Amino acid sequence: MSGFSPAFLSSTSNSFVELARAVAPEALPTMVGHDLGHLAPEGTTIICFRTATGILMAGDRRATIGNMIASHSMEKVRPADDFSVIGIAGTAGLALDLIRLYQLELEHYEKIEGARLSLGGKANRLASMLRGNLNLALQGLSVVPLFAGVDEATPAGQIFSFDVTGGKYEEHRFHSIGSGSGYARGALKKLWQPGLDTDAAISVAVEALFDASDDDSATGGPDFVRQIAPTILTVDLERGVVEIPSADVLSIATEVIDRRTRKAQS
Amino acid sequence: MSQAPFYVSPEQLMKDRADFARKGIARGRSVVVLRYDEGILLLAENPSPTLHKIAEIYDRIGFAAVGKYNEFETMRQAGVRYADLRGYSYHRSDVTARGLTNAYAQTLAGVFTTESKPFEVELVVAELGLTAETDQLYRLSYDGSVIDETEHVAIGGQADDITATLKDLSTSELPLREVFDHGVRALATAASGTLPAQDLEAAVLDRNASGHRTFKRLSDAMMAQLRED
Numbered sequence: 235m236s237g238f239s240p241a242f243l244s245s246t247s248n249s250f251v252e253l254a255r256a257v258a259p260e261a262l263p264t265m266v267g268h269d270l271g272h273l274a275p276e277g278t279t280i281i282c283f284r285t286a287t288g289i290l291m292a293g294d295r296r297a298t299i300g301n302m303i304a305s306h307s308m309e310k311v312r313p314a315d316d317f318s319v320i321g322i323a324g325t326a327g328l329a330l331d332l333i334r335l336y337q338l339e340l341e342h343y344e345k346i347e348g349a350r351l352s353l354g355g356k357a358n359r360l361a362s363m364l365r366g367n368l369n370l371a372l373q374g375l376s377v378v379p380l381f382a383g384v385d386e387a388t389p390a391g392q393i394f395s396f397d398v399t400g401g402k403y404e405e406h407r408f409h410s411i412g413s414g415s416g417y418a419r420g421a422l423k424k425l426w427q428p429g430l431d432t433d434a435a436i437s438v439a440v441e442a443l444f445d446a447s448d449d450d451s452a453t454g455g456p457d458f459v460r461q462i463a464p465t466i467l468t469v470d471l472e473r474g475v476v477e478i479p480s481a482d483v484l485s486i487a488t489e490v491i492d493r494r495t496r497k498a499q500s
Numbered sequence: 501m502s503q504a505p506f507y508v509s510p511e512q513l514m515k516d517r518a519d520f521a522r523k524g525i526a527r528g529r530s531v532v533v534l535r536y537d538e539g540i541l542l543l544a545e546n547p548s549p550t551l552h553k554i555a556e557i558y559d560r561i562g563f564a565a566v567g568k569y570n571e572f573e574t575m576r577q578a579g580v581r582y583a584d585l586r587g588y589s590y591h592r593s594d595v596t597a598r599g600l601t602n603a604y605a606q607t608l609a610g611v612f613t614t615e616s617k618p619f620e621v622e623l624v625v626a627e628l629g630l631t632a633e634t635d636q637l638y639r640l641s642y643d644g645s646v647i648d649e650t651e652h653v654a655i656g657g658q659a660d661d662i663t664a665t666l667k668d669l670s671t672s673e674l675p676l677r678e679v680f681d682h683g684v685r686a687l688a689t690a691a692s693g694t695l696p697a698q699d700l701e702a703a704v705l706d707r708n709a710s711g712h713r714t715f716k717r718l719s720d721a722m723m724a725q726l727r728e729d
Contacts, residue, residue, distance in 0.1 A: 237606030250584055257581075261589045338588055341713075345556055345580045456721040 250342035251303065251335065251363060263331045263367070277452025278310050280321035281418050281442050282382050282393050283408030283426050285435040288470035289382040289391040292439040294414075294447060295462050296454030297326045306457060311465040313475040315340045318356055318383025319467045323412035329377045336360060336379075355383040357394040357402055365400030369370045380411050389471045401474070414446030414453035421445040432468060433486075436478055439466055440487050444494075456487035463487065517618050521567040521642035524620030526566060530656030530690055531564045533624045535635050535672040539706045539714070540626045543683040545691060546701040556702045556715035558583040558595045560628040562705050566656035567621035567642075575604060575623060592712060597627030601638040601646060609644025618642050628705035628714055632672060652683075658690030663688050676704065680726045685721040697723045 241257050245451050254262050255272050280293040293311035297304045304326070311321040312333050320336060322329035339359060344350050351359065360381055367377065382393040393405040410418040421442040430438060440456070443464050447455035463483035468476050508516075531535055531544040542564045544553040551570075555563045557579045565572035582603055587595045604623060612618040619642055627636040637649040647653075651671050654662035665686040671679045680702070688695045702718040709716065718726070 236612055237603050237608075238578045238582060242581045242646075243574055243607070245581065250588070253581055254585060254588065258585060258589060259583070335588075338584060342580065342584050345584075346577055347554075348550075348552060 245292040246445065247312045248343050248346040250339045251366070253342075262335070263328060268343075273474050277450075278323040278412035279382050279410060279414035279443060279446035279450065279453040280311060280323055280412050281349065281408065281415075281422060281439060282319075282321065282380050282405075283422060283435070284391060284393070284406075284428070285436070285468065286429045286431050287472070288384050288389075288468065289319070289393065289434045290430075290439055290466065290468045291321050291380065291382055292443060292464050292466040293412075293424075294443055294454045294464050295457070296447075296452065298452045301451075303454075306454065306460060307392060307462050309465050311467055312337070313467065313477075314381065314383065315344070315350070316474040317350070317385060317469060317471070318353065318381065319469055319475055320360070321380045322377055323380075323415075324377035328367070329379075332363065332377055332379070339363070341360070350385070353383050353388055353392055356383065357381055357392075360394075361396060361400045361402040364396055364398065365397075369444075378411055380409060384469055384471050386471070391469060410442070410446075410455070411447075414450030418442040418446040419491045435468070436466055437486050437490065440464065440483065440490050444487070444490055456484060456491075458484065458488075517612060518573050518643060521612075521618045521620050524659040525566060525622055525642065525655075526567045528656055530654055530658045530662055530687060531566050531624065532639060532652060532654040532666075532683050532686060533562075533564050533626050534652040534666075534679050534683050535632075535637070536676045537632070538676065538708055539704050540628055540635060540637075541676065541679055541683060542624075542626065542703045542705075543680070543687065544693075544701040545687050545695060545699060547699045549698075549701075552701060554701055556703075556713070557600065557625075558587065559592055559706060559712045560714050561595065561597050562601060562626045562628075562703065562715055564624040564626070564655070565621055567619070571619045572621045574624065575619070575621065577609070578607070579604070579625075596620065597625050597636050597638060601625045601640065604640050605644045605646050607644075608640060608642060612643040622659075624653055624655055625654055626705065628707060632707075635672070654686070661690040662686045677726055680723075684727070697727070 277298040282291040291311050295307050297308045314320040376398045379396055384391040393409055395403050395405055395409050408422045425438045447453040463480035466483055467479040529545040534541045542554045542562050546553050553565055555576050557563045563576055583595045623640040625638045629635045637653050639647045639653045697720045701728050702723055704716055705714045
């Protein structure tokens with residue numbers, strides 16, 4: 235009988251990854267034989283913190299291969315669905331694949347079940363996908379995501395960090411991942427405070443990323459030549475995921491740089 | 501005494517199956533899918549707020565069904581799996597209503613001829629084109645036959661009455677409010693009664709939607725508003 239393959243008609247799973255593994259394993263990211271870590275673009279700083287209304291996540295746009303800059307305009311922070319965001323540090327190709335797969339996983343569940351996963355359910359699903367990638371991590375191709383969002387049960391939002399083995403940890407104020415995360419977190423310790431409004435939150439995010447790019451060669455700063463700004467997404471229950479336009483981010487970045495220039499020259 | 505060999509002609513076999521499927525479908529309430537100037541409206545008489553007859557398959561593809569719930573739910577889920585896997589393996593723009601309709605048609609035809617009973621379902625697959633000229637509406641029957649329609653299409657027990665009510669109407673030139681009105685009136689005429697908003701299930705594929713997913717369910721409040729002005 236032609237038409238749908240029997241797996242489509244008889245499956246009771248609501249997971250896209252399980253379906254793809256059964257029907258079309260060649261479409262999924264697969265294991266390779268050698269350590270390819272030195273050939274693939276990587277490097278990043280991604281930060282995430284709570285704001286007055288929900289969550290803000292931001293990431294720089296640079297990707298590197300060794301001492302080379304591979305890309306100036308990579309988007310490493312993306313909406314996972316209408317009410318959650320994901321940012322990924324690590325091997326770029328795998329990271330982007332994982333984001334795409336994860337976005338589809340959430341959309342697939344929503345369509346099959348007719349309802350969204352809870353925020354905790356989304357985080358657990360991501361953890362189990364990482365666990366499935368463990369063999370890649372052992373070959374030096376690791377990806378580490380940061381996931382955050384809101385739902386009806388947790389309107390203030392939650393932030394989750396992960397490790398390559400699929401461990402899931404809830405962060406309560408702010409968190410950062412990637413090669414420049416130490417510098418960014420240091421900045422957030424001084425700049426972050428509870429109840430930041432959107433403008434103040436964007437300014438804090440730009441400053442923290444600026445500090446990271448100042449000291450970490452794999453993290454890019456705001457690029458005024460190409461007009462490339464860090465990606466900044468906010469999430470709240472009322473409006474869902476909102477991307478801050480890059481012109482707005484660049485104008486705040488200009489203020490931050492002016493302030494620092496004055497300080498450096500005084 | 502040995503029993504006489506039991507023979508049923510293929511004509512009779514197919515006719516019996518078709519009658520059986522048609523009877524099952526006629527028991528259910530109808531669904532109508534109509535194009536409007538900026539999208540496609542899917543409208544069903546359905547008192548249940550959770551057991552849907554209308555659903556999202558993919559970015560620009562909607563699904564409507566009548567008949568036996570478990571059977572069209574199987575078809576809906578198969579469609580979602582087909583579309584998501586195709587969009588992931590190739591590209592989101594490579595998922596088309598025509599491909600999906602073919603898969604549905606083959607499956608329905610296969611079940612009709614080889615299984616012990618045919619599916620008691622009728623389906624509509626609607627694709628929202630990038631421009632109004634490329635909108636597509638396909639109607640699929642229990643035996644896998646496909647018809648493509650241009651303006652509106654009705655399925656279910658009262659499909660003929662609904663189509664007769666909407667005859668000569670170019671809904672693709674009208675705004676959503678008017679098309680919604682026509683659709684509700686056609687459903688109500690066929691059901692011979694008035695239809696309160698909570699007995700209606702509606703969704704649109706909206707050409708002006710932001711983002712790639714254009715399917716949007718209309719809440720009772722949104723429907724009430726459409727009927728008011």
